[in-house]
Amino acid sequence: MTDPSSSSLSLTRQYEHSVPAFWPLALMAEMGQEGLEIFKRNLDFAKEIKKEEFELKPVWATPNDILLDLNTLRLRDFSTPAARREQGVIPTLIDAPYAGHTSTVADYAPGQSLVETLQTGGIRRVLCLDWKSATKAMKDFNTDIYLAEINVAVDDLGGAVNLIGLCQGGWMAAMYAARYPDKVTTLVTAGAPLDADAGDGFIKKIAQDQPMSFFEELVTMGGGLMRGKFMLAGWKGMHPEEHYFKKYLELYDQIEDPAYLKKNEEFERWYENPLDLPGRWYLQVIQQLFKDNRFYKGEFVALGQTIGLHDIICPTFLMAGKGDDITPYPQVFEAEKKLSTPKDKIVKKLVPGGHIGLFMGSRTLKESWPGVIAWIKQECPSA
Numbered sequence: 001m002t003d004p005s006s007s008s009l010s011l012t013r014q015y016e017h018s019v020p021a022f023w024p025l026a027l028m029a030e031m032g033q034e035g036l037e038i039f040k041r042n043l044d045f046a047k048e049i050k051k052e053e054f055e056l057k058p059v060w061a062t063p064n065d066i067l068l069d070l071n072t073l074r075l076r077d078f079s080t081p082a083a084r085r086e087q088g089v090i091p092t093l094i095d096a097p098y099a100g101h102t103s104t105v106a107d108y109a110p111g112q113s114l115v116e117t118l119q120t121g122g123i124r125r126v127l128c129l130d131w132k133s134a135t136k137a138m139k140d141f142n143t144d145i146y147l148a149e150i151n152v153a154v155d156d157l158g159g160a161v162n163l164i165g166l167c168q169g170g171w172m173a174a175m176y177a178a179r180y181p182d183k184v185t186t187l188v189t190a191g192a193p194l195d196a197d198a199g200d201g202f203i204k205k206i207a208q209d210q211p212m213s214f215f216e217e218l219v220t221m222g223g224g225l226m227r228g229k230f231m232l233a234g235w236k237g238m239h240p241e242e243h244y245f246k247k248y249l250e251l252y253d254q255i256e257d258p259a260y261l262k263k264n265e266e267f268e269r270w271y272e273n274p275l276d277l278p279g280r281w282y283l284q285v286i287q288q289l290f291k292d293n294r295f296y297k298g299e300f301v302a303l304g305q306t307i308g309l310h311d312i313i314c315p316t317f318l319m320a321g322k323g324d325d326i327t328p329y330p331q332v333f334e335a336e337k338k339l340s341t342p343k344d345k346i347v348k349k350l351v352p353g354g355h356i357g358l359f360m361g362s363r364t365l366k367e368s369w370p371g372v373i374a375w376i377k378q379e380c381p382s383a
Contacts, residue, residue, distance in 0.1 A: 058102040058273050062115050067127070068153055071138065072146055074130040075153045078107070078115050083124040090185050090382040091125040092118060092162040093154070095169035095176075097359075098131045098146070100231035100274045106166065108360040114166075117365045121373035123162075123383055129153065129169070133275040139224030141278040143175070143285070144303050150176050154183050162376050162383050164188040166359045167327065174335070175295060178311035179302045185380045187312065188372055190319040191327045191358045194309060194335035196293045199328030207290035215286050219279035226282040228274025296338060309338035315345040315379040317372055319358060326355040347375060 060076070068075035083089065094114065096103035106128050107115040118126045129150065134141065150172070154161050163184050165173025170192020177184040196204060218230055294300040298308025316339055320329035333348050351368040353361050376383050 058104040060104055061107045061109050061113050062119075064107075064128075066130075068156060070149045070152060072132055072141065072149050073153070074132070075156070076128045076130050078119065078126045078128070079124065086124060088382055089125045090160055090162055090380050091127055091157045092123045092164065092376065092383055093157070094118075094126070094128040095150070095163060095165040095173040096128055096131060097167035097169045098172065098275075098277070099168040100228045100277065101271065102273060102275060103128060103130045105356065105359055112360045112362050112365065114164075114359055114365065114369065117369045118373060121370055122377065123373060125383075127153075127157070131275065133228070134225050134278045134281075135276075136224065138278045140280045142280050143172075146172065146281065147176055147179060147302055151180060151183075154180070159183055160185055162186045162188075162380055165190070165192055167191045167355065168193075170194065170332075171289065171295060174309065174312060175300070175302055175307065177314060178295075178307040178309065179305060181311060181313045184312075184314045186315045186317070186376050186383075188317040188319065188376070189332065189335075191321060191324055191332065191355050192318075193290070193327045193331045194318075195296045195331050195338075196290045197296070198330035198334045201328045201331065202325055203290065203327070204331070207286055212283070212287060212291075215283060219283060222276070222279065224279045226277040226279055228276050231277075232272075232274045296335070298338070309335050310340050313340050315375075316341045317347045317349070317375055319349045319351060319368070319372065321353050321355055321358050321364075322350055323352070323354040324358070345379070 062078050064076040064078045066074045067077050077084070079091075094106045096106045107113045110116065115126055115128065154176075160183055163173045163177060163186070165171070165188070167190070170189035171194055173187060174189060174192065174194060177187045193201075193203065196207070215226075219226055221227075222230065288294045288300060292299075295308055298306070298310050300307055316335075318332050318335060320327070320332040322329070329350055333350075336346055336348060339346060349368065349371070351358070351364055353364055357364050
């Protein structure tokens with residue numbers, strides 16, 4: 001018989017292992033305190049993985065009210081009651097990315113919120129377009145429907161806005177400014193692919209290298225929708241070592257650190273909850289924007305009119321990230337060549353960091369966005 005005082009990691013079996021329900025108890029008994037700690041750590045790790053991948057849902061960091069609930073979007077107002085009552089204020093409207101993740105990236109977490117940064121900087125009326133995940137009934141929606149519903153939101157806000165477009169929301173905001181030039185007082189685009197032929201980014205490579213049949217097959221597989229989980233797999237595939245290996249090693253290593261878990265959960269509740277996109281809208285964007293580059297060339301038809309960047313006349317701020325591998329900075333800055341905005345009313349700003357950091361990176365929000373805010377208030381004192 002094995003001496004019970006022998007090493008806690010002894011492999012000699014002392015307890016009955018034939019009943020599966022008692023395997024964990026037998027293992028802990030044989031491995032002693034060290035085994036108990038390892039077993040508990042493994043359980044905590046498994047529980048956290050389950051929580052992050054199946055239970056967490058996106059949340060807005062800042063209190064807000066839904067002013068409109070349309071087919072494609074909810075219009076969220078973060079303004080104080082006093083700001084809403086103030087006469088003559090031109091609202092600032094954030095057009096969040098509609099590219100597979102929720103709009104909460106614009107109000108990600110305290111200290112990492114563009115909404116919070118705008119308000120702290122003195123922008124009195126801050127709102128955001130909260131894009132909805134597409135349903136089967138929305139599979140044939142196209143860009144016209146999305147632009148039309150943005151127009152409803154703008155009209156309900158008084159018919160004029162300062163418009164901030166993030167990533168894919170950037171070209172949509174630019175399209176709106178081109179289609180309705182009298183309704184956009186200032187335009188800010190951050191990480192927006194306005195010239196799809198410029199640079200050498202991931203999206204450009206995929207869109208131009210793959211035939212349309214590839215994207216059409218994805219939509220068919222999604223039952224007429226571009227499923228968010230397909231796109232999420234694509235994003236993760238850009239850095240597989242981080243998303244499929246390093247991520248879990250770090251989580252296991254930090255499983256007892258509440259601060260790490262909180263920060264990790266904030267990201268996962270946004271990242272692991274992708275949106276579905278209408279198949280028709282998605283294929284139109286791939287073909288006409290990213291393959292044909294029609295908006296940059298002035299050949300895109302929106303709500304019955306042919307439009308392009310040349311139709312934009314308002315003061316425009318173009319922001320790009322030095323390390324952005326989704327929308328490299330030439331895709332943003334080449335827009336300057338096409339805009340009809342006076343040259344002295346165009347600002348280009350290259351900031352440190354990558355793509356997502358443009359909108360929710362604490363450093364960029366603290367160091368770069370105050371300059372954008374000052375510019376908005378200079379060009380639109382009623383902001």
